[in-house]
Amino acid sequence: MQVSKSNKRVTLRSRPGDSGVTAVENFATEECPYPTDLPDGKLLVKTLCLSVDPYMRSRLNEKTRAAYMLPWKVGHTVDGGGVALVLESKHDCYQPGDIIQSFNLPWQLYSQVEVNQYFSKVEKSLVGDHYSLAVGAIGMPGLTSLLGIKHKGGVVPGTNQTMVISGAAGACGSLAGQIARILGCGHVVGICGTDAKCSMLTEELGFDVAINYKTQNVEERLKAACPAGVDIYFDNVGGEISDTVIMKMNKDSNIILCGQISMYNNLHRDYPPLLADNIAQRVKDFNIKRERFVVLTYAEEFPEGLVQLATWIREGKFKVKETVTEGLENTGAAFVSMMSGGNVGKQIVHVADP
Ligand code: NDP
Known part of the structure; x- marks a missing residue:
């Protein structure tokens, strides 16, 4: 597969403070190396879209006050929910060409990622080619x-x-x-x-x-x-x-x-x-x-719930609204906008096409 060797990522430049309003300047975008030498068990992925969510406000603090969330670290790549294309796999369950979703996808164009419990294949039978649904209405x-x-x-x-x-x-x-x-x-x-x-x-x-x-x-x-x-x-x-x-x-x-x-x-x-x-x-x-x-808490009900949501959408029982921001470098701005009501429906960032 032909891929460009340039790469970029979004890092946390500074924290807004526990009682501060997040600013675009709290994030920075920079060039970074294209990942090479894929270790066993990992995948090389290209990020397609990212989700920005209100819970991320806690991750901007030094202490999140929730055991299931780690704080983002200043100077490090930010991460969150997103959808990506597998380019190379050293994991038995994934092949190049698979579309995956993760709750911990780096805000980075090309990354090596670990398969963990918050990681799965995106079911094309549910979302078709509308991948952002996997972090929205069918997510x-x-x-x-x-x-x-x-x-x-x-x-x-x-x-x-x-x-x-x-x-x-x-x-x-x-x-x-x-x-x-x-x-x-x-x-x-x-x-x-x-x-x-x-x-x-x-x-x-x-x-x-x-x-x-x-x-x-x-x-x-x-x-x-x-x-x-x-x-x-x-x-x-x-x-x-x-x-x-x-x-x-x-x-x-x-x-x-x-x-x-x-x-x-x-x-x-x-x-x-x-x-x-x-x-x-x-x-x-x-x-x-x-x-x-x-x-x-209800993870065991997710598979059935996702099928139900996809069925309702296919049957025209409900409508899906999305606000799509273009470009990895605007992910921080998309988060800031969502926190102050700039979005209608799910706030998505489109990073790249497959
Ligand atoms: P939204 O897409 O609803 O985006 C956030 C919205 O909140 C903004 O668009 C804005 O809309 C509104 N808002 C922002 N500040 C205020 C304020 N001070 N007063 C009133 N409204 C405000 O986000 P999500 O749908 O992703 O999340 C909605 C809620 O659900 C959040 O509280 C989130 O933490 C929670 N959540 C909980 C989960 C759980 O497991 N319990 C899982 C996922 C989300 P407006 O223009 O109307 O102000």
């Missing part, structure tokens, strides 16, 4: 929405439940609203940060109501949008928005505690962050279930 965000609703949502079809979703126009949120509908929720309300996102939710993705939390009074709009109260809350953001939703929740209702992005620049707090006393009291008085949800 971790899709599974998060599906398994979060399934395990923590308490959806009872035919009972006209109301589900509210915060971060509703993002990767998980945009899927969660559509999956809620498929699984039998009667009324779906999304909260997000721009009018264009609101229009997309109601005009394209089938949400009943969308609320712009930056320009509208969330409390008033929720009161009007949820006359029978809120039965299920898919919480991607935490903070003030979530406090407002919780105060509208019904007795014996459920929170899917997916994420708390509004607090990720303050992760020296415990996770999930403690609720204010009056909100915690409401949760107690109304017997609202609010249990931590981590998708990785």
Whole structure:
């Protein structure tokens, strides 16, 4: 296979600080050697696309406060979820030409990678040639929405439940609203940060109501949008928005505690962050279930979940939205943009074609 010998990578130049907002300047792009002399057990891969995700904000800190996440090291190559083409293999299970995905793919054009438990072949039967789906709707965000609703949502079809979703126009949120509908929720309300996102939710993705939390009074709009109260809350953001939703929740209702992005620049707090006393009291008085949800806990359900998500997409049951940034050197910028709402659907970085 003919390949260019030049190579490049993205490194961590500096940390934003535990309470800082990440800047593009925290990352650096540099030329690096093309990897040679592939060791036994490893693969030489060419990165096709990368995923930038909110959890990476913790990896920018010296301490991530989560055992399953290691901090990125200053001066070293950054890594995360991504899809790559195998160019050379010294591992029995992989051949040149395979497309793989990894949770620890270096932000580097050509790399030698180790096969670990967070590594697998991309099933063409599921994603076709649309490889970025493997880190989006037919990958971790899709599974998060599906398994979060399934395990923590308490959806009872035919009972006209109301589900509210915060971060509703993002990767998980945009899927969660559509999956809620498929699984039998009667009324779906999304909260997000721009009018264009609101229009997309109601005009394209089938949400009943969308609320712009930056320009509208969330409390008033929720009161009007949820006359029978809120039965299920898919919480991607935490903070003030979530406090407002919780105060509208019904007795014996459920929170899917997916994420708390509004607090990720303050992760020296415990996770999930403690609720204010009056909100915690409401949760107690109304017997609202609010249990931590981590998708990785349900790994044994991933294969079946991925087939389900791919089937729904093939059948046209839900739509997939992506924001694609071009070029490895813009991966840091894509992360910064996603953290401040620049994305619609899943934020992807396109690095190279196969
Ligand atoms: P998104 O694609 O939703 O991107 C993040 C979005 O968050 C932005 O587009 C922005 O949209 C919104 N946002 C940013 N800051 C704020 C804020 N202060 N208040 C309200 N909204 C804000 O990301 P993902 O779908 O990948 O992740 C969504 C959530 O799910 C995150 O909290 C993440 O940590 C969590 N997650 C949890 C998993 C689990 O296993 N529990 C697995 C995967 C993700 P807007 O324009 O609306 O502001």
